[in-house]
Amino acid sequence: MTRYASIWFPYLLTEYAIRKKPELRDVPFVLVSPQRGRMVIDSATATAMQKGIRPGMVLADCKAIFPDLLMVKSEPGRPEKLLYALAEWSIGYTPFAAVDLPDGLILDTSGCTHLWGGETAYLENIKTKMAAYGYTVHTAIADTIGTAWSAARFGQPATIIKTGKQRDFLLQLPPEALRLEPEIQARLKKLGLQRIDSFIDMPRAALRRRFGETLPLRIGQALGHEVEMAIPIKPVEPYQERLCSMEPISTATGIAIALQKLLEILCQRLDSEGMGLRYCVFKAYRVDGDVQQIEIGTGHPSRNARHLFRLFEHKIATLEPALGFELFLLEATKTETVTEAQAAIWNMQSQNDTKIAELLDRISAKTGNHAIRRFLPDEHYWPERSVKQAKPLWEKPTTTWRTDLPRPIHLLDQPEVIEVTAVLPDYPPMLFRYKGKLYTLKKADGPERIEPEWWLSDGLFRDYYCVEDEDGARYWVFRSGPYHAGQPEWFIHGFFA
Amino acid sequence: MQAATEKIALAKELQAKINAMQGLGKPSGEPAIAGLAPFDNAFPGHVFPTGAIHEFVSYEPSHAAATSGFITAVAGKILKEGGLCLWIGNEKKIFPPGLKHFGLEPDRVIFIQTLKQKEKLWIIEEALKCEALTIVVGEMKELGFTESRRLQLAVEHSGVTGFIHRFCPYSENAVACATRWKITPLASIPNDDLPGVGNSCWDVQLLKVKNGRPASWQISWMDKQFVQSGQKNFFSPSFHERHTGS
Numbered sequence: 001m002t003r004y005a006s007i008w009f010p011y012l013l014t015e016y017a018i019r020k021k022p023e024l025r026d027v028p029f030v031l032v033s034p035q036r037g038r039m040v041i042d043s044a045t046a047t048a049m050q051k052g053i054r055p056g057m058v059l060a061d062c063k064a065i066f067p068d069l070l071m072v073k074s075e076p077g078r079p080e081k082l083l084y085a086l087a088e089w090s091i092g093y094t095p096f097a098a099v100d101l102p103d104g105l106i107l108d109t110s111g112c113t114h115l116w117g118g119e120t121a122y123l124e125n126i127k128t129k130m131a132a133y134g135y136t137v138h139t140a141i142a143d144t145i146g147t148a149w150s151a152a153r154f155g156q157p158a159t160i161i162k163t164g165k166q167r168d169f170l171l172q173l174p175p176e177a178l179r180l181e182p183e184i185q186a187r188l189k190k191l192g193l194q195r196i197d198s199f200i201d202m203p204r205a206a207l208r209r210r211f212g213e214t215l216p217l218r219i220g221q222a223l224g225h226e227v228e229m230a231i232p233i234k235p236v237e238p239y240q241e242r243l244c245s246m247e248p249i250s251t252a253t254g255i256a257i258a259l260q261k262l263l264e265i266l267c268q269r270l271d272s273e274g275m276g277l278r279y280c281v282f283k284a285y286r287v288d289g290d291v292q293q294i295e296i297g298t299g300h301p302s303r304n305a306r307h308l309f310r311l312f313e314h315k316i317a318t319l320e321p322a323l324g325f326e327l328f329l330l331e332a333t334k335t336e337t338v339t340e341a342q343a344a345i346w347n348m349q350s351q352n353d354t355k356i357a358e359l360l361d362r363i364s365a366k367t368g369n370h371a372i373r374r375f376l377p378d379e380h381y382w383p384e385r386s387v388k389q390a391k392p393l394w395e396k397p398t399t400t401w402r403t404d405l406p407r408p409i410h411l412l413d414q415p416e417v418i419e420v421t422a423v424l425p426d427y428p429p430m431l432f433r434y435k436g437k438l439y440t441l442k443k444a445d446g447p448e449r450i451e452p453e454w455w456l457s458d459g460l461f462r463d464y465y466c467v468e469d470e471d472g473a474r475y476w477v478f479r480s481g482p483y484h485a486g487q488p489e490w491f492i493h494g495f496f497a
Numbered sequence: 498m499q500a501a502t503e504k505i506a507l508a509k510e511l512q513a514k515i516n517a518m519q520g521l522g523k524p525s526g527e528p529a530i531a532g533l534a535p536f537d538n539a540f541p542g543h544v545f546p547t548g549a550i551h552e553f554v555s556y557e558p559s560h561a562a563a564t565s566g567f568i569t570a571v572a573g574k575i576l577k578e579g580g581l582c583l584w585i586g587n588e589k590k591i592f593p594p595g596l597k598h599f600g601l602e603p604d605r606v607i608f609i610q611t612l613k614q615k616e617k618l619w620i621i622e623e624a625l626k627c628e629a630l631t632i633v634v635g636e637m638k639e640l641g642f643t644e645s646r647r648l649q650l651a652v653e654h655s656g657v658t659g660f661i662h663r664f665c666p667y668s669e670n671a672v673a674c675a676t677r678w679k680i681t682p683l684a685s686i687p688n689d690d691l692p693g694v695g696n697s698c699w700d701v702q703l704l705k706v707k708n709g710r711p712a713s714w715q716i717s718w719m720d721k722q723f724v725q726s727g728q729k730n731f732f733s734p735s736f737h738e739r740h741t742g743s
Contacts, residue, residue, distance in 0.1 A: 359623060373607070374608065375593040375603055375608070376604055387593050401594055403597050406598075413589060471682065472698060495561070495562030497563050
């Protein structure tokens, strides 16, 4: 059974202002913003409310009654930002937290409350934590978002509505508890329908005709007949494990133990479902609200807890516990099915493949993924394009490696300019100067003309010569372009063994 | 007389055991690697030592290329039966199509690039510890004694063959590797007296070898085989001889 908690912040903005400026704590003040050429009150503190000031009043009127009323300008967009941050904070209580504008949060508490010892204790915990931050909250848990919403705002503090009892609770409440637009509320009042029980049993068709689509919809949502969706701030990962700690954890050993536990649980789950993990994030929630994370990736779907822990191991030191972490979250953001066919990659025993995959994972965790490369032949003559990187690393070659043409064992990343003496028109060089040193050549092969593929790039063709100097060292040099277009440039491109 | 021969046999047996413990030379009974026969005599037990670290030193780009070629050729022979090679270097230098010529399947090689010396040593050590690999090639400038001993210890457990190629080291300091090689190119032998560049030729110097005899060979690479040239004067004098006058 799904259970929702609604958290209402009756003084969200003013309490935020107090948090920023503690000197405002004991002063009644209001937050104002300009609307149609006058200053209108957005929210007021509890003490100001006692004096009869309500949001929506014009500041000038209030000033006339209370000349020493303090006013603070409200920032546009602040409630959204604030609620988003609070929703992020409440991820510690449930993976599903949604913002409920303008002044509340919706949490899906299904399967979470028992970790705090029941729903009452759960709400009590939230309330205490929030009070420590300086926020007053009214909370409630019910089967539906609608009922939880009204219970938080119209019920006793920390109301728990038992499963299926939404109707009994709603009957006594005024129509405002149904999240209706002011016009509909006014119309209901005008018709003398002061409480929900006076119209809840009316035929839906009649309600729809008189009050529009919203009223029956809201009633249905509150009672659970209609589906209501809240949008969580973070999509819930299907493979996610969480570990709350009784005491804040601040040592590397403690974090490592937590990580190991989570990995074991996650890997067991992956194993039973035949899945393997490709990318994994470990999040640590600090007591002061800070969230830190470390992440790893694997080249192969893996569900070996020991191996995954080794990948995480040296990253643990990058977490800054300060006063300690109170919640750990492990999410497998990318998973793949493990197929047994994958095993035979190198025609070796599958055991060896796993070992190599694990070694490469460890290396990529240390150096980054780009450092590991494997090459496959590509059907191009142009040397730079004749190899391509294998993606994924285990890709099988589609063509064979050619051996009919001489290719050097060392290839320079960029061909380097050399000064050459050569007999015209197309004899190989007799000597060349490279990095200030003169090489006298004794033997040469060539030329091998390679044209740049015009559909890929333009440029001059290259005439490659394989040359050997008097020491026996062999080089791969080329002339860029023909002679008739001025003096062509010569380059050294590689070294033969 | 009989006692003396028994003693000699016993000493030989013990030597073989010690060699095996040192990760040098296989315990008797295991066959030598086919194709590395020209070098076998220099090593203890007349077997090219796999499961050991071989150190190569070179000082010039062309010598480095020759060394890479030689390493590739040896690795190709060892990898004949299957296996995987990890090539750890500074930058993208090795041109994979060039490996095929020396009998190493380029797609059996995984290249790892990193500039940081510490990271490189860590990767080489981890790789050498991984029994699933067959060959690990590490390109680096400096290698200290302590580091080399760690690498040697790693291979003694796993049986992986390691090649450390040091390009332009400050000094040829003592290291715990089983061998030290220096490969320099020699003028190639023309194919059937045709003009042009022929097969690769190297002056292979085995400068140090544990419990073996240092030696030098003039080797050419012909038809995917190491071929030792008997007639020395066939070649031009080696690079070393020409530059030292010896």
